[in-house]
Amino acid sequence: MYNLSQKLADIIHHDHKLLPILNRFGIRLGFGDHSANEVCEMHGINPGFFIEILNTYHDPDYFPRERFLDFPLPLIVEYLKKTHQYYYTFYIPEIEKQLNELIASAPGENNLSLLTRFYLKFKQELHEHLQYEDKFTFPYVLNLHTLSVQSGSISNPESLPAKSIIEFEETHGDVDSKLLDLKNIIIKYLQADYNDNKCNSLISTLCNFEDDLRDHSRIEDKIMVPIVLQIEKLLFKS
Amino acid sequence: MNIRVLIIHQSAIVAEGLQKLIQNSSLQLHDHLRVFNNPADITVHNGSNYIFISSTPFFQTLYKNDLINRPEASYRFIQILTESTTLKDSSGSDAIYLDDSHIQIIEKVRNSINSFNPEKSNAVNSLTERETEVLKLVSLGNASKEIADKLNISTHTVITHRKNITEKLGIKSISGLTVYAILNKIIDTDELSINDLI
Numbered sequence: 001m002y003n004l005s006q007k008l009a010d011i012i013h014h015d016h017k018l019l020p021i022l023n024r025f026g027i028r029l030g031f032g033d034h035s036a037n038e039v040c041e042m043h044g045i046n047p048g049f050f051i052e053i054l055n056t057y058h059d060p061d062y063f064p065r066e067r068f069l070d071f072p073l074p075l076i077v078e079y080l081k082k083t084h085q086y087y088y089t090f091y092i093p094e095i096e097k098q099l100n101e102l103i104a105s106a107p108g109e110n111n112l113s114l115l116t117r118f119y120l121k122f123k124q125e126l127h128e129h130l131q132y133e134d135k136f137t138f139p140y141v142l143n144l145h146t147l148s149v150q151s152g153s154i155s156n157p158e159s160l161p162a163k164s165i166i167e168f169e170e171t172h173g174d175v176d177s178k179l180l181d182l183k184n185i186i187i188k189y190l191q192a193d194y195n196d197n198k199c200n201s202l203i204s205t206l207c208n209f210e211d212d213l214r215d216h217s218r219i220e221d222k223i224m225v226p227i228v229l230q231i232e233k234l235l236f237k238s
Numbered sequence: 239m240n241i242r243v244l245i246i247h248q249s250a251i252v253a254e255g256l257q258k259l260i261q262n263s264s265l266q267l268h269d270h271l272r273v274f275n276n277p278a279d280i281t282v283h284n285g286s287n288y289i290f291i292s293s294t295p296f297f298q299t300l301y302k303n304d305l306i307n308r309p310e311a312s313y314r315f316i317q318i319l320t321e322s323t324t325l326k327d328s329s330g331s332d333a334i335y336l337d338d339s340h341i342q343i344i345e346k347v348r349n350s351i352n353s354f355n356p357e358k359s360n361a362v363n364s365l366t367e368r369e370t371e372v373l374k375l376v377s378l379g380n381a382s383k384e385i386a387d388k389l390n391i392s393t394h395t396v397i398t399h400r401k402n403i404t405e406k407l408g409i410k411s412i413s414g415l416t417v418y419a420i421l422n423k424i425i426d427t428d429e430l431s432i433n434d435l436i
Contacts, residue, residue: 060283061272063279064279111420111421114420114436117417117436118413118417118436121413174411177411178413180410181409181410181411182414184409184414185417188407189418190421191421
């Protein structure tokens with residue numbers, strides 16, 4: 001468990017997988033001996049939120065649910081959006097690139113091109129899922145948040161979609177399980193004549209992406225959805 | 239095998255004491271051993287095996303919570319009981335008593351770990367002939383109902399086969415199963431366009 005008085009450099013030395021999280025908060029390297037708290041101050045970041053996100057990512061079993069419930073929804077949504085952006089700009093093209101390199105390392109292996117086909121299908125589904133959240137889920141959540149802050153109740157509930165957050169968030173599992181399938185097919189069943197190092201890089205990227213997606217889903221399902229449900233209950237009661 | 243042991247108890251002395259005992263044993267759980275004060279903080283990962291060591295009230299919470307109903311993970315439970323509240327049953331493997339010795343406690347946890355049946359998970363998960371037939375039809379895009387009609391079995395049986403196939407292969411999605419079927423020449427792609435299948 002990390003705390004705000006620790007040097008940010010020490011935290012990154014201890015777990016370098018946290019680097020992408022820093023980027024999502026707009027923090028770049030070169031933080032010298034500054035503590036996590038100081039770095040947050042410099043960047044205008046909510047330090048409590050920052051450290052909880054780091055700890056949640058670092059330790060999948062750590063989940064400070066009560067503390068998360070205190071953070072405003074826009075902060076959580078902003079973080080989730082940044083995460084999406086990171087998937088679009090890094091993981092999705094990176095995996096495709098590594099997959100293509102792996103295939104190029106073994107010319108004439110039909111088995112490997114099968115994986116690309118599968119990956120493209122996964123990518124398409126992931127894109128649809130992320131875009132749906134960006135276009136519909138997050139605006140809905142933010143809209144609900146604004147309404148609840150303004151009035152505590154809605155005068156004309158008809159203005160909101162006749163949907164609950166539950167319906168918005170139905171499709172997670174499929175995307176996660178496809179990624180797991182891809183990893184499993186490569187690890188357990190691949191027999192083509194491939195380049196070892198390229199395959200290792202790909203698997204390592206897939207594993208990192210899987211961890212990231214899992215953390216992302218956890219924040220959506222265990223944090224965002226419960227808060228939204230609470231607000232829905234309050235607003236629609238009146 | 240991926241086994242996680244979670245200790246959930248309202249008493250810090252009991253929970254952390256138990257954690258220390260297990261840490262100092264030969265069980266080698268490392269960071270797969272966790273202590274929780276609140277069952278709500280627990281998250282369950284797909285494909286893992288869990289042993290919950292917990293007091294009775296928390297069991298009820300765990301049962302109510304949908305997290306332990308997830309089919310992707312499997313579970314064992316050990317209750318922490320004070321001797322006075324319950325009669326010891328002779329096997330004693332599903333409960334740890336506060337007056338148990340160090341050795342007894344470790345033995346109980348070890349039995350629970352072994353009960354995840356290492357023989358099964360180490361075995362070569364080859365599909366039966368029937369499962370291969372079902373896999374073939376799934377890969378070719380048939381729904382369970384269609385498969386049931388073609389093989390002259392009930393839809394329920396098809397669903398059971400599909401569950402077993404996914405469990406054996408570790409592949410859940412239809413397109414993933416199709417990739418497996420092609421790689422293992424269960425379906426012949428010469429006559430089919432891969433693009434139509436995946």
